[in-house]
Amino acid sequence: MTLNQLQYFYHAATLEHFNQAAEKANVSEPTLSRSISTLEDELGLILFEKKGRNVQLTKAGAVFLEHVTRILDEVNRTELKMHQLATNSGRIDIAYVAPLARTFIPKMIRSFLHEDGNRHVIFNFHQGNTAGNVDGLKRGSYDLIFGSKAENAPEIEFVPILKQEMVVILPANHELCDAPDEKITSALFGLYPVLSYDHTSGLGKYTKNFFLSHDIHPEFICESPDENGIASLVAEGFGIALVADVEAIHRDDIVIRHLIPEETFSHTVYMGYVRSQYQLPALKHLIRFIIENCTTDQ
Incomplete structure (x- = not known):
């Protein structure tokens, strides 16, 4: 069972016409018919029956349509989410030490979200000590941390942001x-x-x-x-x-x-991130924003 088969079936089920479904899927009618026939063989069920020039779902086909609709909806949501992650949306997990919680972190994130293109970014906030935050960054639990500079962490880039x-x-x-x-x-x-x-x-x-x-x-x-x-x-x-x-x-x-x-x-307070770790565009934007607006000489 392939995604193409599910999409061909969905078009045929909703349009009740193989030729129109083929046009909708941008394939030939024989290709769509063979695909649905193969799908019926795999399932061991008849999904359509002829009704003049049209087709009609069997009882099994109607049940299958319910599940296929949910699957394709989830695929569409996933595609949309991945598109958002590839542009300027997504979720960023940041961790910081307690002294930054009252003013610095809220103001910095609010300023970032006010910039064009950043308003759809979602943040998860975590508060802890430097050692725990560094461990979480290494494990991939956090994308970005703020606090003291850790020793013996060569994989982490520490950028001074505040004195x-x-x-x-x-x-x-x-x-x-x-x-x-x-x-x-x-x-x-x-x-x-x-x-x-x-x-x-x-x-x-x-x-x-x-x-x-x-x-x-x-x-x-x-x-x-x-x-x-x-x-x-x-x-x-x-x-x-x-x-x-x-x-x-x-x-x-x-x-x-x-x-x-x-x-x-x-x-000195530092921003830290893993050098070799893949960064979503939203995270890259945030790091660049902080470097341009918050960094300081050590």
């Missing part, structure tokens, strides 16, 4: 809130309890490397996956923290201080 200054956050009543700038140095993280990012996250590793490079060994009180959790604990006086300067920490119950200029540093 976040690292700042100190303090409870609103902390004694360092009004301290002179020269007092806000890396040394203070050895003097007060410290709240940190999850040690498995990109920012967790990044901040810990900062402390190690300054020979500082903080008293870590607890870990949190993102700035929302860290800021809330800092506000309640659990300790101080070194975090990325994102929207979540701008609140009335904590104070943001910048490290002295010679210690000021920033964290």
